[in-house]
Amino acid sequence: MLSSLSRLAAGTVAVLALSAGAVTAVPAAAQPSPSRWTAAQGQVSARVELTGGSLTLAVVRGGRTVLAPAAVGLHTAEVDLSTGLRVVDVDRRTVVERYRMTTGKRLERSARMSELRLALRGAGDAAMDLVVRVARDGVAYRYELPAPLTVTGEASAFTLPADAPAWLLPYNSYYEQNRVATTAAGAAAGDFGNPSLFQVGEDFALLTESDVDGRYSGSRLRHAAGSPTYQVVLADAEVTARRTPWRTAIVGDLATVTESTLVDDLASPSRVRDTSWVRPGKVAWSWLSDHPSPSDFARQKDFVDFAARNNWYAVLVDEGWSAEWVPELVRYARARGVEILLWFHWNRLDTAEERDTTLPLVKSWGVRGVKLDFMESDSQARYQWYDAVLAKTAELELMVNFHGSTIPHGLARTWPHIMTMEAVRGAENYPLPANNPVQAFTRNVVGSMDYTPVSLDTGIHRASIAHEVALAVVYESGWQHFADMPEAYERRPEALRYLNQLPTAWDETQLVAGHPGSGAVFARRGGDRWFLGAIASGEARTVTAPLRFLGPGRWLVEVVRDGEEPRGDLVRSARVLTNRDTLAIDVPSDGGFAAVACRARPGRSTCYLPPRHVPASALSVTPAGEVDVAKGEAVEVTAVFSADREVRDVRLAPVVPEGWSVHGREVTRHRLPAGEELRGRWTVRVGQGSAEGYVDLPVVATFDAAGWPDRVHVEEAVRLFVPPPPLNGTPFVSEVPFVTETNGWGPVERDRSVGESDAGDGNPLTIDGVVYDRGLGTHAPANVTVYLGQRCSRFTALLGLDDETSEPGSVAFQVVGDGEPLFDSGVLRPGPALPVDLDVTGVRMLSLRVTDGGDNKNFDHADWAEARLTC
CATH class of the missing domain: 2.60.40.10 (Immunoglobulins)
Known part of the structure; x- marks a missing residue:
């Protein structure tokens, strides 16, 4: 009896095709034991066993059990598909796929996986397929249903040896905790985020998930005190679905784990046919080192000029940018060969209407990509938002960086305009250098990581300069957002020259040496050059890097390392070596080094390429x-x-x-x-x-x-x-079109207080206990401009801080006509409304401004109550 889900019949013979995205089949093997089934690739095998109506899955590598038998199954509101199961059909095939990425540790990908499909029946003859895939670098499984059911949870779990060393991430929805070193059974009770790394003897297992989208919910791993088992727990109490993501275990030695592309191999193929517009690259980012700068047009031009001098791809303008000057900044940057990326809080794009208006607008300005922030959820609803915003940005050819996000789940294969995702305790959290090596063996394995590295003058100054520079090689990110200001890099020209050479998408990646607890040495190839990054945590030592990754022959190897001055520039040296040689570099505490290698030839004195510039x-x-x-x-x-x-x-x-x-x-x-x-x-x-x-x-x-x-x-x-239609009579300003509008938090509200960050979320305008029906709710700093067209004679209003804040703020109200000041309230604090009555005869443009009173913008909810014109 065949499963109700489509499959190749047992015994079918198919030609093994190698075309891009091809899914192929090979003859089925002899029918295995009725209670135990195995699938294997290379040294790795998955063993599925049915005992008493319940399924378990174990993972073996080289004859060694890495993951002990652990529960497999699905709980639904309609039927429990974790017990009372029987196998009614077995199918096997080999899946071979070739595809190309736009980012990542290796651009050209080739995957070969053995697939085992068990057609299962449960109570009432309910059907479910368990699909298991085995690759040379790990094992994954998912559940598929013939029709949607309400999933209330999974039996899915992973069991490790109790004493297996573990590097775990205490879960939060934005994945920014410090990882903790513990053991499988000794870890605290609670939830841990994917990916989670365990060492089992000479093998390692990195547990995570792949191919998560709006059809399901994200998950985490739940641990009970003293248990070696980690249970898959969904973000939602229930989710209606026909299939689940892949429960994934990357398995092998450390090199196999870190070089693995299994998460991408399992993901859905690209939905973007033409990716010629997608560009990885180096990005100048000002927010961390110069926090007010995203609101400063002139300062952003400094970052553009720096990027142009050094041939960096783009400048990211973070929180605080203004629509009043971004188009001009884009024009300034593009003429110099630099692109502009813009930051958004995700809720600025949380409706189809917002996506259909805001994204085309910034595209029309010439913006090339967006950084979307603060999603902070693994729920199905948030994944449906990811689906929607990715579809819209792909349509508009806007690249994307997800910040405050979930981890990569193969999304960059499905949507190749994703340049990077955060989901890491990055430089903006000022992590200690001791936390740096583990990220290369855990989070960065599963996809591009927006750590925002290379903090030279900003931050806590614990890692050496060479350690910071090496992070740009050790950490992979399609957009590598560098965390410091131009002046910090230009004070260290050798460090800057090395950064200027780096690609951000790689043809090949190899782990050279390292361990999650002490250091990491990675080699990455871009074209015909190899780049080496080495970081160490802890005491000063000699770090060694065997050069086996180089091809045969002689290579010119240039090393940059820390000089005598602790926070000074790097020192560069060069020598000719072969792949039989080993670099041995003395590094200071929390130090490191970086290198570049190219083929040695007569007359070649450097591997560095000259920067490219557009014509002036x-x-x-x-x-x-x-x-x-x-x-x-x-x-x-x-x-x-x-x-x-x-x-x-x-x-x-x-x-x-x-x-x-x-x-x-x-x-x-x-x-x-x-x-x-x-x-x-x-x-x-x-x-x-x-x-x-x-x-x-x-x-x-x-x-x-x-x-x-x-x-x-x-x-x-x-x-x-x-011009808008001419004004007549005595209109309230809240009835008049705004020519320009900026606000310190959320949009300017009409006839309501500013409330929170969403439009329409304010309260009735209330100043010192008096409620007003009409007016504007703003948050300092704010500016609203309306067109009077020289048709109005008076402006009146009642000014004050809204009562909705829990702590007092301070603001100053200003009225400006055609650039000339007409009124300044001075600093106001909570209290009765201040009346204003101004002559605006002959004014073409009237601006209503609010400043923060000189003590930052917190709690500065400012109301222009009963604001009215006489025209």
């Missing part, structure tokens, strides 16, 4: 100032472009919003010599359905430049203002 260019546009253009009206736009060296295939044209029209053709030039100008002139007409307010009309020059891999994008914008 100039693009000027007219009109140069802000221009009012009503719907249906036209404006003439001109542009002049030139570059300081020859560029090719130049294209120059305006990019108009949907519904607008442009008269005039794109200007092109096959070859534009250095210094020669390319000019264009166009008539642009505003669409009748145009949005009102400020509209940036970009004029874009794109071109190819010798030595630069991508097409260069240079853009300047004509600043237009499309």
Whole structure:
């Protein structure tokens, strides 16, 4: 009797195909014992046993039991599929897949797995398949159902020897605790996060899960005091599903575990057909080292200039950026060959409407990727959000960094525009160097890790400079966000020169030496160069690195190590070696070193490649100032472009919003010599359905430049203002369209207090016990601009701090007309509302501003109660 789930019939012969993503079958083996089944690849085998209606699974490597028999089964609201089971059919096949990643420890992947499928029946003839896959680097299993059932839990568990050393992560939903070294049975009672590492004699087992998405719930491992068993526990009390993720054990020696791609091998294939727009790379990140800087346009330009000088891919603008200047920053950066990435709190994108408006907007600015933060949940609902936001960002060709997130579960294979995920106690938590080695053997095994390494002047200064620099090799991340400021790197030119050489996606990775408790030495190949990173924790010592990973022949090996000055620059030395040699480097306490190796040849003195830069260019546009253009009206736009060296295939044209029209053709030039100008002139007409307010009309020059891999994008914008309908009567400001809006926390609220970070979550406007029906709820620092069009004569309001805060704040209210100050309240604290009545005759733009009172923005909920205009 065959299972109700589709499968190859026993005895079917299929040709072993090796095409990308192919799933293939081989002849079934002879029917095994009715109560015990085995699947194997290389030294690793899985043994499934049915005893008294209950299933167990054990993992063996080289004849040694690594995972003892532990329960397998599924609990559902409809039927218990963990007991009373019988096997009605057995199927075997070999799964062979080849695929390419955009990030990771190895770009080209090849997986070969033996699959055992047991068709099971339980009470009432309820059906379930247990699918087991075995690879040379581990074992995984999942449950599949013929129809959705309400899963209330799993019997799934893993059992280790009681005294097995363990490196465990006390669970929280954002995976940022310090790992603890313990034993399987000696660990504290409670929940531990994936992945969890255990040592069983000469073997290691890393327990985790793969292929988790919105069809199921995330999980963790629960441990009872004194028990060697770890139970899989779901984040949700129940979840309706037809299949589960893969319960995964990566098994082998330390090299096998750290080099494993099993989690990705088990994941669903890519849903993105064309990945040519996906770019890993080095990223300058200012938030940790210069916390106010994400709100400072000029300071972000410093980071852009630094990235351009050093050929880093992008700048991440973290919490605090403003829509008022980000488009201009993007234009500034792209002209210099640098991309801009933007930070978002995940709840800014937690609805389809927000995703459909916010993401296309930042895409229209030229932003290349987003950092999404504070998801902090393994629930099915949050995984469904991951699914939705990944689908939308893929559609828009926006790359993604998940921060405050779950761990990777093979997501970067399914969605190759995921560049990295956090789920680690990274540099922003100032971890001690003793916590650094274990991350390479645990968290980073399962996917790119946004640790934000290389803190030189920021942080606690416990690890040596060479240790910090080596982290950029030891830790893999498709986007490697470096944690310090430009000045810190430029004070150490040898350290910076080494960082500038590093790829962030690798052709090959090998563990050279190390142990979770003491240190790690990794070699990673990018093209024809090998990079070596070594970190140690604890006392000063000699760290050795056998060079067996190098190919035959002679290699030039350049080493950077700590100098005599503890926080000073690195020292670089070079020598010719072979793969029979071993590097032996003396390192200080919590020290390390890094190296690069390339083929030695006559006349070659360095492996370092010169940095690449885009041509310096100039693009000027007219009109140069802000221009009012009503719907249906036209404006003439001109542009002049030139570059300081020859560029090719130049294209120059305006990019108009949907519904607008442009008269005039794109200007092109096959070859534009250095210094020669390319000019264009166009008539642009505003669409009748145009949005009102400020509209940036970009004029874009794109071109190819010798030595630069991508097409260069240079853009300047004509600043237009499309006026809203004229104001009449005595409208409340909460009824008037906002031209611009910024707020210190959440959006500005109309006729409510600011509340929390979501729109519409405020309370009635209340100042000193008095409730007001109309007004604006803001949080310092805030700025709301409305268009008066010189049609209004008076502005009145009652100003004060809202009563909703639990602790008192302090703010200052300011009113500005066309850039000129009209009113300043001075610092206000909780108390009665302050009335304001101002003459605004002749004012075109009125700005209502709130500052933090000089003592930070905490509790600064500021109300413009009964704010009204006379027009």
